[in-house]
Amino acid sequence: MSAAGLNHLDDYQRYGRQMILDGFGLPGQVALQNASVVVVGAGGLGCPALQYLAASGIGRIGIVDHDVVELSNLHRQILHTEQRVGMPKAESAAEAIRTLNSKIKINIYTEALSALNALDILSSYDVILDCTDNAPTRYLLSDTAVALGKPLVSGAAQKFDGQLCVYNLNNEGPCYRCIFPKPPAPEHAGTCEETGILGTVTGVIGTLQALEAIKLLAGMHEGKASLLIYSALGVPPFRSIKLRSRRPTCPACGQEGLKEGQIRDTDYVAFCGGGPPDWEKKGMMQGDPGLRITPTKLNDILASEAASHTKILDVRPRTEFGICHLWESINIPLKELSANPTTTASVLEDGVKEVYVVCRLGNDSQIAADALRALRRDVVVKDVIGGLKAWSRDVDPDFPVY
Amino acid sequence: MPQRCCQYAGWQLPSLTEDYGTFCRLRRNDCGVTAVHISLKVEFGGGLELLFDNQRSHKLTLPARVPLDNSTSSPPSSPPSPQNNEYEGETKPVDVAYLIHWLRHHLLKERAELFMEGDTVRPGILVLINDTDWELEGEGEYVIKNGDEVVFISTLHGG
Numbered sequence A: 001m002s003a004a005g006l007n008h009l010d011d012y013q014r015y016g017r018q019m020i021l022d023g024f025g026l027p028g029q030v031a032l033q034n035a036s037v038v039v040v041g042a043g044g045l046g047c048p049a050l051q052y053l054a055a056s057g058i059g060r061i062g063i064v065d066h067d068v069v070e071l072s073n074l075h076r077q078i079l080h081t082e083q084r085v086g087m088p089k090a091e092s093a094a095e096a097i098r099t100l101n102s103k104i105k106i107n108i109y110t111e112a113l114s115a116l117n118a119l120d121i122l123s124s125y126d127v128i129l130d131c132t133d134n135a136p137t138r139y140l141l142s143d144t145a146v147a148l149g150k151p152l153v154s155g156a157a158q159k160f161d162g163q164l165c166v167y168n169l170n171n172e173g174p175c176y177r178c179i180f181p182k183p184p185a186p187e188h189a190g191t192c193e194e195t196g197i198l199g200t201v202t203g204v205i206g207t208l209q210a211l212e213a214i215k216l217l218a219g220m221h222e223g224k225a226s227l228l229i230y231s232a233l234g235v236p237p238f239r240s241i242k243l244r245s246r247r248p249t250c251p252a253c254g255q256e257g258l259k260e261g262q263i264r265d266t267d268y269v270a271f272c273g274g275g276p277p278d279w280e281k282k283g284m285m286q287g288d289p290g291l292r293i294t295p296t297k298l299n300d301i302l303a304s305e306a307a308s309h310t311k312i313l314d315v316r317p318r319t320e321f322g323i324c325h326l327w328e329s330i331n332i333p334l335k336e337l338s339a340n341p342t343t344t345a346s347v348l349e350d351g352v353k354e355v356y357v358v359c360r361l362g363n364d365s366q367i368a369a370d371a372l373r374a375l376r377r378d379v380v381v382k383d384v385i386g387g388l389k390a391w392s393r394d395v396d397p398d399f400p401v402y
Numbered sequence B: 001m002p003q004r005c006c007q008y009a010g011w012q013l014p015s016l017t018e019d020y021g022t023f024c025r026l027r028r029n030d031c032g033v034t035a036v037h038i039s040l041k042v043e044f045g046g047g048l049e050l051l052f053d054n055q056r057s058h059k060l061t062l063p064a065r066v067p068l069d070n071s072t073s074s075p076p077s078s079p080p081s082p083q084n085n086e087y088e089g090e091t092k093p094v095d096v097a098y099l100i101h102w103l104r105h106h107l108l109k110e111r112a113e114l115f116m117e118g119d120t121v122r123p124g125i126l127v128l129i130n131d132t133d134w135e136l137e138g139e140g141e142y143v144i145k146n147g148d149e150v151v152f153i154s155t156l157h158g159g
């Protein structure tokens, strides 16, 4: 076999359908065979990306992820299985793609990517895929890709929306910092857990990330920096945006002498405002016993005579209330309550002496209870510590947790 | 489009026998203004639509000339009529900076801090003018033209 051929005879058969494409050909397949790609994040974006990269015959694939597989991942993280719940995602994904293509080399990294290890981990790969779910890692990956002179294929997805962009394209295109010089406050940067995500939306974007990587490696990329925006419910669903060029003043990729500010080595989490709040922990804070109540105590009250003059107010969005709720509760979403507190207060008819406010984790309920207390001095208003999640844990294990 | 211009300004429509073109030219000559209004499409994405009544797409009509200081007291339904100009102060052609202020005061339903910071959009929001990064178009100083489309999207982080 010649040096510019495929490693195995049956590879010609295996990759034949893409090799016969004009513009791809044997050189394209050889390029993939000799290439290495690292996928950071083996979640909703990483799984479909890894699947297609492995199937396409990329020679070496790195998988970076420090999380373990959870049941709530499976609707979108399609390489993981029920049997592998609890296993590190990087290992689970490696197992899946090894079954798919036994000839490719796979490297697994189960530690969290940080400023300390990013250069080491990423330097041996040709293309980096950003399949992560948080702002600090996105900045870290961008800076590292610029430092290493490698293209960064970045994907993101939330709800029904997705975004795709190749940063540092050909070492000429803008980096993530050029486009987003300042990070959003952590409470503005939603996560899949808080805001929800349709599984197939990550599938679309992750698959496109694999496609961009393949185009780059096979020399088929048009070389223009653009941002692709996808809205599953939009008409039309795709929109391609012409992007600015590099910022000469960008602290990462700008011109020497013009760079404004510097990247400290730094704690990326601090740069992004301290990381996402731990809502579950916040919701569990005991607080003033006059203001908050445990699920167990609420259960006692509901079983007592006091139940007749007690109301449970559920302030979750209507869609979430529709998933599951305490049968005796009424639903007024926090949004509506905040917009119109007086109406809410008047909903509570006269006989009511006690109101217990509940939400999913016990954060929104505190805000709602405060608002209500200010308007109805005549009733006792308390909110439930830890919300419905705690209710399920402490009172009724049959109550669904989502 | 002259008909549209008259409609938005709240002038009486000509009778069917009158010629629209002539009517509008006459009216415009009256006040010396060539285009009273600019129609544009505004879209929100990446979660920003939640701040705007969960509606992604909006069709707007803004005055062609607006206060230099971006004050947006006049809603589009009652634009400054040429005969009775409400704006005493200095004006400029309507631009994206004005649009941002206008959206904040007239279309935004909640939590302004998720849309604006200081005088512009908050970090993490990308503004696109006719599918081009607004930085290539002069950012807030871009003068809006009839039929333009301005998109505001929030950067996503999930995966």
Ligand SMILES: [Zn+2]
Pocket: A174, A175, A176, A177, A178, A179, A246, A247, A250, A251, A252, A253, A254
């Ligand atoms: Zn840059």
